[in-house]
Amino acid sequence: MYPDEFDYHEATTVEEAIDLLAGHAMEETELLAGGHSLLPAMKTGLSSPDVLIDIGEVDALHGIGVDGDTLVIGAMNRYSDLLDSEDARDHAPALTAAVERVGDRQVRNRGTIGGNLAHADPASDLPGAALASDATLIVQGPDGERTIPADEFYYGMYATDLDPAEILTRIEIPSAADAVGTYAKKPSPSSGYAMVGVAALLTVEDGTVESARLGANGAMDHGVRLEQVEEALIGKSLDEETIATAAEYATDDLETALMMDDLQASGEFRARLLAVYTERALEAAVDRAAAPAAAD
Structure with missing residues (x-):
């Protein structure tokens, strides 16, 4: 299928993109990043913007680096850029683990980190990892x-705190160089998106969990923290019993009646998947925590 006609603008700076958004505020306008969600939606008629603003060549939105104890990721970095970055692997292991499970190589070579987060598809792989990583999203608009x-x-399906006049410019993540990060998901057999995905970021000292953050996607209509699981882990030995017990708390803070319910899985089934994949993410953390010790 072919998309409806639209006007196309290519921005070269963040300020120019913001001005274009303001200038077309009365029209349906979309930002074009990697395009993996937007372009299929346009071709099938699910989205019919009047104006496309391409931000792919905005230099300020690219680059990955460490600033003090913070990893800074430009919003237009592709998934493959993140996977090629030693800084990202060292300082954001949970996010890197989730990116490894995104789509296939072609998707990872075109899709962008910022586009994924801003689109807020509940079944995409990064919201849970962003939550587990304690990420901060930096946005820019007419007011700075x-x-x-x-x-x-x-806060909802495809719904974020990002204003229509704003652009996500970068993602900042506190360094987790001493932590282990994992991501476990049950992929949809039709799309590869997450029916349920769980990201975990743990600091483990002498077998005891000192800190824990877990985030999930696919279960609810937006990414969520699993705080009851975190509390059940901290101060405990990361053994089979602790993991199994903690995983059973996965749905405790969630309204199970509001869980995603579609042709692929009922809300009840997703609730069970959430516990299972929480356990798998934690089991993977045990393996990763043991790997450096084995190497030594």
Whole structure:
């Protein structure tokens, strides 16, 4: 199928993109990043923007680096850029683990980190990892920059705290160089998206969990923290019994009646999947925590 006609603009700076958004505020306008969600939606008629603003060549939106104890990721970095970055692997292991499970090589070579987070598809792989990583999203609009903690960014299906006049410019993640990060998901057999995905970021000292953050996607209509699981882990030995017990708390803070319910899985089934994949993410953390010791 072919999309409806639209006007196309290519921005070269963040400020130019913001001006274009303001200039077309009365029209249906979309930002074009990697295009993996937007372009199929346009071809099938699910989205018919009047204006496309391409931000792919905005230099300020690219780059990955460490600033002090913070990993800074430009919003237009592709998934493959993140996987090629030693800084990202060292400082954001949970996010890197989730990116490894995104789509296939072709998707990872075109899709962008910022596009994924801003699109807020409940079945995409990064919202849970952003929550587990304690990410902060930096957005810029006509009134300047503002910061949004990942915990406050998502609030519904395709719904975020990002204003239509704003652009997500970068993602900042506190260094987790001493932590282990994992991501476990049950992929949809039809699309590869997450029916349920769980990201975990743990600091383990002498077998005891000192800190824990877990985030999930696919279960609810937006990414969610699994705080009851975190509390059940901290101060405990990361053994089979602790993991199994903690995983059973996965749905405790969630309205199970509001869990995603579609042709692929009922809400009840997703609730069970959430516990199972929480356990698998934690089991993977045990393996990763043991790997450096084995190497030594």
